[in-house]
Amino acid sequence: MPEQASSFALEYDLFYLFLIALTTFFTIGISAAAVIFLIKYRRRSQGEVPEQIEGDMRLEITWTVIPFLIAMFIFAWGAKLYYQMYTDPKDALEIFVTGKQWMWRAQHPDGQREINELHLPLGRRVKLTMTSEDVIHAFYIPAFRTKTDVVPGRYTTTWFTPTRTGTFHLFCAEYCGTQHSGMIGKIVVQDYSDYQAWLRGAPKEMTPAEAGQKFFTSLACNNCHKDQDAGRGPSLAGQFGSDVKLENGSTVKMDEAYIRESILNPGAKTVLGYPHIMPTFQGQVTEEQVAMIIQYIKSIGPKQNEAVAKPAAAAPAGQPAAKPAAAQPTGTTAKPVAQGEQPKQN
Numbered sequence: 001m002p003e004q005a006s007s008f009a010l011e012y013d014l015f016y017l018f019l020i021a022l023t024t025f026f027t028i029g030i031s032a033a034a035v036i037f038l039i040k041y042r043r044r045s046q047g048e049v050p051e052q053i054e055g056d057m058r059l060e061i062t063w064t065v066i067p068f069l070i071a072m073f074i075f076a077w078g079a080k081l082y083y084q085m086y087t088d089p090k091d092a093l094e095i096f097v098t099g100k101q102w103m104w105r106a107q108h109p110d111g112q113r114e115i116n117e118l119h120l121p122l123g124r125r126v127k128l129t130m131t132s133e134d135v136i137h138a139f140y141i142p143a144f145r146t147k148t149d150v151v152p153g154r155y156t157t158t159w160f161t162p163t164r165t166g167t168f169h170l171f172c173a174e175y176c177g178t179q180h181s182g183m184i185g186k187i188v189v190q191d192y193s194d195y196q197a198w199l200r201g202a203p204k205e206m207t208p209a210e211a212g213q214k215f216f217t218s219l220a221c222n223n224c225h226k227d228q229d230a231g232r233g234p235s236l237a238g239q240f241g242s243d244v245k246l247e248n249g250s251t252v253k254m255d256e257a258y259i260r261e262s263i264l265n266p267g268a269k270t271v272l273g274y275p276h277i278m279p280t281f282q283g284q285v286t287e288e289q290v291a292m293i294i295q296y297i298k299s300i301g302p303k304q305n306e307a308v309a310k311p312a313a314a315a316p317a318g319q320p321a322a323k324p325a326a327a328q329p330t331g332t333t334a335k336p337v338a339q340g341e342q343p344k345q346n
C-alpha cells in the first residue's frame with residue numbers, strides 16, 4: 001500500500017486489513033470444513049442411510065449471534081470513519097479545486113493558483129471544495145486515502161490533515177476521456193516555513209473573493225444587487241447562511257448550491273417580493289467564476305466567511321472582502337502532528 005501521509009491513512013489501513021484478515025479467516029475455515037466433512041461423512045457403502053438430525057438450538061443461536069456481532073462491529077467502525085470524513089472540519093484551510101479535461105486547477109484562499117500541483121501545509125486541516133467544468137472526475141490521493149467524485153453542476157467537498165512532508169501522487173480516478181490517464185498531478189506537503197515561502201513566491205493574482213467582486217461588476221450583477229435592498233434585486237450583503245423566503249412560500253438556506261443555482265438558473269427559485277427579471281448567466285460564466293462570485297458574496301456584509309451555515313466567529317462588518325479568515329497566515333493555528341517525521345520523497 002502507498003505510504004500513510006494523512007490523518008486518515010492509518011485507521012483506514014487498519015480497517016482494510018481487518019476486513020482482509022476476517023474474510024481470509026472465514027474463506028480458509030469454511031473451505032477446510034467443507035473438505036474435511038466431505039471426506040469424513042462420505043458414503044461408505046451402497047445402501048447407507050445417514051443418521052437423521054433434528055437440529056440444535058444452541059448451534060443455531062451461536063452461528064447467528066457471532067456473525068451478527070461481527071457485522072455490527074464492521075458497521076460501527078465503518079460508520080465512525082465515514083462520519084469523520086464527511087463531517088466538515090473546523091477552521092480548515094479552504095482550497096477550491098476544479099477538474100477539467102484533463103487537468104486539475106487549485107485556488108488558494110490568498111489567491112495563489114496552481115495547475116496539476118497542490119501545495120499544502122503539514123499538520124493543518126485542509127478542506128477542498130471541488131467541481132468540474134465538464135464531465136465527472138475523481139480527486140484521488142492514494143497516500144491520503146481520500147477519493148472524491150468531482151461532478152459538474154455540484155460542489156463536493158473532502159478534507160484531510162497531511163501528516164508527512166513530501167510529494168505524493170494525485171490521480172483522476174474516474175474515466176473521463178482519452179487523456180484520462182494523463183490527468184495526474186503532485187501533492188506537495190511542506191512544513192510551515194517552506195509552505196509560507198511557497199505562498200510568498202507563488203504566482204498570485206487576486207483572492208477568489210476579489211476576483212468574484214470583479215466578475216460581480218463586469219457581469220453587471222451590481223446593477224440589480226446593491227448594498228441595500230434598494231436595487232431591483234435583493235441585497236446580498238450578509239445574507240450567506242441565512243434563510244431566504246421564496247415566492248412559493250417555502251424557505252431555502254443561502255448556501256453555495258443555492259447561489260450557484262440562482263446564477264445559472266434564476267427561474268428555479270424566486271425570492272418573495274421580487275420580479276422574475278434576473279437573466280440566466282448560463283454559458284457566460286465558468287464554474288470557477290461562479291465559485292469566485294460565491295466567495296465574494298460570502299465575504300460581503302456581517303456574516304463573513306465560515307461557509308456552511310455555522311454562524312461562527314463573524315468578522316467585523318465591512319471588513320475588506322479580500323481577507324476571509326481562512327486566508328490569515330494560513331498556518332498559524334497549525335498543530336504539526338507529524339513533527340520529527342523525516343521529509344520523504346516518493
Ligand code: HEC
Pocket residue numbers: 216219220221222223224225232233234235236239244254258259262263266267269270271274275276277278279281293
Ligand atoms: C436584471 C437584474 C439582475 C441582474 C443583472 C442580476 N440579478 Fe440576481 N436577482 C435579481 C432578482 C430580481 C432576484 C430575486 C428574484 C429571483 O430570485 O429570481 C435575484 C436573485 C438573486 C439571488 C438570490 C438572492 C436571495 O436573496 O435569495 C442571487 C444569489 C443572485 N441573484 C445573484 C446574482 C449574480 C451573482 C448576478 C450576476 C452574475 C446577478 N444576480 C444578476 C435580479 C438581478
Ligand SMILES: [Cu+2]
Pocket residue numbers: 099102136137138172173174175176180183
Ligand atoms: Cu478526469
